[in-house]
Amino acid sequence: MSSTRLQRFRSVLADTRPLRNPAFRRxxxxxxxxVVGAQLTIVSVPAQIYAQTRDSSYVGLTGLFGLVPLIVFGLYGGSLADAHDRRRILLFTSGGLVVASALFWAQAAAGGVNVWVLLYLFAAQQALFALHQPALQSSLPRLLEPELLPAANSLLMTVAMAGGIAGPLLAGALIPVLGFSWMYAIDTICLLSTLWAVFRMPALPPIGEVVKAGFSSVLDGLRYLTRHPVLLASFVVDLIAMVFGMPRSEFPQIAHESFGGPLGGGFAFAWLFAAIPVGAVLGGVFSGWVSRVRRHGVAVLAAVLVWGLAIIGFGAAVALANGRVDVVFWLAFIALVIAGAADMVSAAFRTSMLQTAASDEVRGRLQGVFLVVVAGGPRIADVIHGAGATAIGAATTAWLGGVCVVFGVMLVGLLVPSFRRYRLAA
Incomplete structure (x- = not known):
């Protein structure tokens, strides 16, 4: 391969320049x-609950016990990140997550006799995660130059999505052999690496006006958001994409009815759930171009538009299914892969916009809102798409949701021209 071709090939691959920064690299x-250890816990908690109770209604409670702490502590964690040294917050939350994982191990090693203990441990872990993320995300602009943030966010999301593929597969293979206690023990050990990386970070005290953490601080952050249409629109387009265009609650029905899979699990079921993470990983691996894009608003609109079109394609493929895994299934799979790649691009640019367009003294609070939107949108989608699949059919619900995404994102582009025109400052 000639040097020119090699250079072109490297320019397509993920931009790794952020890894030259020692703190970000660690x-x-x-x-x-x-991320792999975390996925072992994410899979093990509902599996252990079902193994103990044989009742799916208890498994469903994980959604409630996970979402409420994410909303409450995500917003409060954002105000903490703007009021205190972010490194200290990360040290506290990283240590807390290690302790929470160790307690998961202890209850499993003791026989896991009380499902409510497991659910409250899960809620505590999600609360710590919600405190951790705003401080972490709002720290990146203090560690990296603005032009490197899209690449940095792409690298982080690629790892997260790769873990979303590898973790469940590992858990599925290891739980029957090693049991739940070993899954939590592995997660506990893995979390020590994050504690080490945070310990090596520089101090990150507040810059500018120091706010007092609390409810009034959260309200100030929300008022700041309403005064900045670019930031508000970035949340709106994500909600449009996730609420209308995330069909994951339809996957069990589609796998069984459209592609002839068994009622529980099966080949089609597994690959449908893996498709979006696969697309996100591929999008991250070949994300070298994101650092060269300065018109972030247009990039987000285009990515969400592609997401919507891909979901329309997925719904159309499901409508053509004939009850078995054949070429139509792989068309549906490819459509979801394309959607996953588009979601990775959208998330990288939206996160970067939030990190660059907001002033440092409110970044933590806005990252808290971002966490609530990212966590809440797909859960709302689960309810809407689940009900829609029952009422009008899974295929119709999927492609109709994609149509809503396409029209919704076009409407945002027309109504908020400042978002469409937003570009990274030179």
Whole structure:
């Protein structure tokens, strides 16, 4: 391969320049380790609950016990991140997550006799995670130059999505052999790497006006958001994409009815759930171009538009299914892969816009809102798409949701021209 072709090929691959920063490199390496361990716990908690109760209604409670702490502590964690040294917050939350994982191990090793203990432990872990994320995300603009943030966010999301593929597969293979206690023990050990990486970070005290953490601080952050249409629109387009265009609650029905899979699990079921993470990983691996894009608003609109079109394609493929896994299934799979790649691009640019367009004294609070939107949108979608699949059919619900995404994102582009025109400052 000639040097020119080699250069072109490298320019397509992920931009790794952020890894030259020692603090970010340590965080990223730690993320590789912890994301797999975290997925072992994410899979083990509902599996252990079902093994103990044989009742899916208890498994469903994990949604409630996870979402409420994410909303409450996500917003409060954002105000903490603007009021205190972010490194200290990360040290506290990282240590807390290690302790929470160790308690998961202890209850499993003791026989896991009380499902409510497991649910409240899960809620506590999600609360710590909600405190951790705003401080972490709002720290990146203090560690990296603005032009490197899209690449940095792409690298982090690629690792997260890769873990979303590898973690469940590992858990599925290891739980029958090693049991739940070992899954939590592995997660506990993996989390020590994040604690080490945070310990090596520089101090990150507040810049500018120091706010007092609390409810009034959260309200100030929300008022700031309403005065900045670019930031508000970035949340709106994500909600449009996730609420209308995330069909994951339809996957069990589609796998069984459209592609002839068994009622529980099966080949089609597994690959439908893996498709979006696969697309996100591929999008991250070939994300070298994101650092060269300055018109972030247009990039987000285009990515969400592609997401909507891909979901329309997915719904159309499901409508053509004939009850078995054949070429139509793989068309549906490819449509979801394309959607996953588009979601990775959208998330990288939206996160970067939030990190660059907001002043440092409110970044933590806005990252808290971002966490609530990212966590809440797909859960709302689960309810809407689940009800829609029952009422009008899974295929119709899927492609109709994609149509809503396309029209919704076009409407945002027309009504908020400042978002469409937003570009990274030179």
């Amino acid at each position: 965080l990223w390496i730690a993320d590789i380790v912890t």
